[in-house]
Amino acid sequence: DAEITQSPRHKITETGRQVTLACHQTWNHNNMFWYRQDLGHGLRLIHYSYGVQDTNKGEVSDGYSVSRSNTEDLPLTLESAASSQTSVYFCASSVQGASDTQYFGPGTRLTVL
Amino acid sequence: QQQVKQSPQSLIVQKGGISIINCAYENTAFDYFPWYQQFPGKGPALLIAIRPDVSEKKEGRFTISFNKSAKQFSLHIMDSQPGDSATYFCAARGNTGKLIFGQGTTLQVKP
Numbered sequence: 001d002a003e004i005t006q007s008p009r010h011k012i013t014e015t016g017r018q019v020t021l022a023c024h025q026t027w028n029h030n031n032m033f034w035y036r037q038d039l040g041h042g043l044r045l046i047h048y049s050y051g052v053q054d055t056n057k058g059e060v061s062d063g064y065s066v067s068r069s070n071t072e073d074l075p076l077t078l079e080s081a082a083s084s085q086t087s088v089y090f091c092a093s094s095v096q097g098a099s100d101t102q103y104f105g106p107g108t109r110l111t112v113l
Numbered sequence: 114q115q116q117v118k119q120s121p122q123s124l125i126v127q128k129g130g131i132s133i134i135n136c137a138y139e140n141t142a143f144d145y146f147p148w149y150q151q152f153p154g155k156g157p158a159l160l161i162a163i164r165p166d167v168s169e170k171k172e173g174r175f176t177i178s179f180n181k182s183a184k185q186f187s188l189h190i191m192d193s194q195p196g197d198s199a200t201y202f203c204a205a206r207g208n209t210g211k212l213i214f215g216q217g218t219t220l221q222v223k224p
Binding site: 035040041042043044045048058059090092101102103104105106107 | 202215
């Protein structure tokens, strides 16, 4: 069955380290998104991509970067991890525009010490 | 103007009761309003969605009521069950094509 996976599921890192969170989907969806979930803030968009080589900043993109070299993967990189980036990160994908159903991965819980 | 405000933050309902979660928005350009359901340790999943040309959409025990003039929409869960205990997010699609999510409501249905 087609699916969307994230790895690792849990990560503990230290302030200042570079961290990469993986997202892989097998639906062949053009659109992929990264969100962070924090209590009281809901889901906030970090970066998104509407296709290979396309990347765009969301509302909370500072300190994060993405690259899209193929349809299946959109890795999220924290250039220099900060304690404020401790959060649960969700990757999602959809077929067309963001109005179409977004399918979410299981999430990665990141702790920055 | 890009915000979606959701209330309450948490809700406790007895089994068989009605759960009501409300959302409000400012941007009149929003044109698609989905609700997502999230169980602990899982990613959110689409529950039900509505477009502003209708005032109500019902799927089983779940109903979205939409008031375009008031710029408000709500989720009603009829005959609430313990299995409905989850976090619910409303969202709206803006003119940039991205979804803007509300803050989330944690629902607990007591047996």
